[in-house]
Amino acid sequence: MVEKKRKNNSKVILGIIILIVLGFFIYSYLTKGFFYSIVNLDQESLVNALSSLGAFSFLAYIFLIVIGIIFAPIHPFIFYVTGGIVFGPYLSWGLTMVGVAIGSSIAFKLSQKYGREFVDKHVSKKHTEKFDKISEKYGSIAIFLLRLNPLTSSDVWSYIAGLTKIKFWRFLGYTLLGLAPAIFVQVYFGKEIGDNPVLFKIFVGIAILYLTVLILGLTYFYFIKRKDKLSKKKENKDNREIRKKKE
Numbered sequence: 001m002v003e004k005k006r007k008n009n010s011k012v013i014l015g016i017i018i019l020i021v022l023g024f025f026i027y028s029y030l031t032k033g034f035f036y037s038i039v040n041l042d043q044e045s046l047v048n049a050l051s052s053l054g055a056f057s058f059l060a061y062i063f064l065i066v067i068g069i070i071f072a073p074i075h076p077f078i079f080y081v082t083g084g085i086v087f088g089p090y091l092s093w094g095l096t097m098v099g100v101a102i103g104s105s106i107a108f109k110l111s112q113k114y115g116r117e118f119v120d121k122h123v124s125k126k127h128t129e130k131f132d133k134i135s136e137k138y139g140s141i142a143i144f145l146l147r148l149n150p151l152t153s154s155d156v157w158s159y160i161a162g163l164t165k166i167k168f169w170r171f172l173g174y175t176l177l178g179l180a181p182a183i184f185v186q187v188y189f190g191k192e193i194g195d196n197p198v199l200f201k202i203f204v205g206i207a208i209l210y211l212t213v214l215i216l217g218l219t220y221f222y223f224i225k226r227k228d229k230l231s232k233k234k235e236n237k238d239n240r241e242i243r244k245k246k247e
Contacts (some may be wrong), residue, residue: 027127046082057086065099070107080186086123089188096183097176104150104158104175111162143171 051058061083068079082090102246141167146157 038171039060046078050082050086061087061092061095062102065096065107066103069100069103070110080183084187089184092187093180093184096187097180100179101172101176104228105168105172107158108162108168108171111159116163124141139173144178147175148182 040155050057050060061079064079081094083096086092087095142162143157158171158175
């Protein structure tokens with residue numbers, strides 16, 4: 001009875017928070033403010049809106065990253081670039097990592113609390129099956145590998161990871177380690193990549209380096225796992241032979 005009441009209270013609180021956030025978004029959109037700039041992907045307006053918040057711009061930017069992770073309405077690249085313009089690359093990278101840590105933690109905990117039924121409403125079956133397949137081969141380090149690769153990095157992994165036995169701090173550590181380099185590149189070079197051929201080549205070079213590291217990592221862990229399986233098979237075979245001899 002107490003547990004049921006606690007769950008109902010949690011749902012009420014969550015509902016109130018969602019209504020407040022939606023109210024803020026609707027007001028901001030109607031007044032052509034911060035959220036209006038986000039929806040219309042107007043980077044100049046977004047930069048101006050964020051800059052106009054003064055001391056609160058730090059919190060607003062972190063909040064933006066957190067909301068983007070939990071609801072994932074659009075790709076966060078425009079946010080990273082905006083942060084780089086407003087705060088500079090290094091401070092923006094730090095603020096982004098704080099937002100990523102908070103947002104990923106919330107998604108992970110929501111998944112842990114409400115289970116697979118909740119996750120299935122937010123995550124496609126394709127992503128779930130892909131994660132299951134990779135985590136079966138590589139264990140908890142699958143989070144790091146999926147986050148490291150820009151082609152597979154997605155906020156949905158936080159929800160899916162919450163369904164597994166991975167410990168929270170290990171999940172968070174792998175998430176931050178995997179995302180940190182890619183976020184820094186996007187924050188630092190994002191604004192200029194499209195216009196500057198030299199920076200574009202650097203970005204492509206880094207992307208190739210990422211893929212090389214990923215392929216080498218996957219190959220390494222594949223052979224390690226394969227070696228472990230072969231060792232276990234041999235050990236089991238030897239044990240069976242020993243038992244037969246004893247009989």
